[in-house]
Amino acid sequence: MNTEFMPTDLDPRQVEREQRIVRAVSNTVARRRDALRIQVPVELERSIRISLGEAAASNQQSWLAGALNWVRRPAVSFGMAAATLMIVVGLVFMTQKSETLPAEITDAALMAFPGVHTGSTKLDITSADKGTLSAYLAEHGVGHEIFYPEVEAELVGANVFSVNGLPCAEIVYKAAGHTIALLQVDEKAIASKRVELHPVVAEDVAHSKWHWASTVDNGTLFVWKSNSIMCTVVSDLQIDEVSSLFRLEAL
């Protein structure tokens, strides 16, 4: 500690008076709590309520719910319904990622993550072999070379997600039960505006090499560019934990 300005004595009256003033400020602000609140614009409140209604409706009207309702129709015979159900169940596994994710890459990665982490979204392919994964991803419409960063975690498989209609690869790692999902998007798709990257994130990546942020659940969002691939990691691990797993200098 620098003791250059350390006083030799403390005036208790002065300290007491300062405490009194600080308390008075606190009370003054607290008493004006209601007056200090800024009125929410009516349009904003209305817009939020509408957005919530739309979000709820879009979840409610998922294609699976529609399919199940159709199966339940009395006009459909039992045998037909059973067969349809089997097809639907098969489709759940085959095409559950066919629902397109939003065009903004970080939103897409964040939206895709919970299902991958909990296991409710099954991996399209389970393998630790990079060649196998790359071949699968190429066969399913991913048009760029897949980047496998050096991560102190186990490569467990990959998914193909549709981001605004564009097939994008997500490779998935596991470390002690935690998930590290890496969504990869060809830079050309951003340049052509087929998909978007939030300008603040893009600026960070351009000027600081990467963008780190905590997610709502204290997880991590980590974005960087490797050659021409924009890489977006979402993990349930915290930022310092994620950064310790990656060989950052090699990214």
Added chain:
Amino acid sequence: MDDLRKEFELEALPHMSALYSFAVRLTRDRDDAADLVQETYLKAFRFFDKFERGTNCKAWLFRILKNSYINKFRKTSKAPDTVEYDAIEEFYETIRDSSVETSVLEEQVIDNALDDEVAKAIEALPEEFRTVIILCDIESFTYEEIAEFIDCPIGTVRSRLHRARKLLAGSLAEYARKRGFELPGEGKMPESAIPERSLNDEH
């Protein structure tokens, strides 16, 4: 889904005014604040199944808003201060109070501040001080909740609050002076607002 939405609306929407006020003071722009609040509610609804029922929904919403704010508006988040540094600073602030205008204030001057003056004084504070004042004195969050929100030890929260309130006291003194109150020695300061020792007495 309807039940979930109803539950969400009951739990989360009453905090809209608090969130919007905080967002306006954070961004200093009403349009940005509106975007931030809208995004906060949509994210919160999306992740509402993860919200632990019975815990503080308002604190949860504020955390989502802060994360959105960092993602949208701040390029880098500041590394958390260490409690030791702040404790030392607080110590110096306490013993050096004669160097700021708070030493010439009394509670009456502060009590008599106008709402508008208090609002302006808060808005003029640097972000880290503005945040703790709003969360503590306006939104009534606990020190623990604020510490979690700003990702700092509780000691840092206390220290920042103390410093923020001193800065506010200085600003309110300035407003009071403009309204006709004068510093000791100038003759117009109400008797009860004159401190026991004026700034000049200290030197």
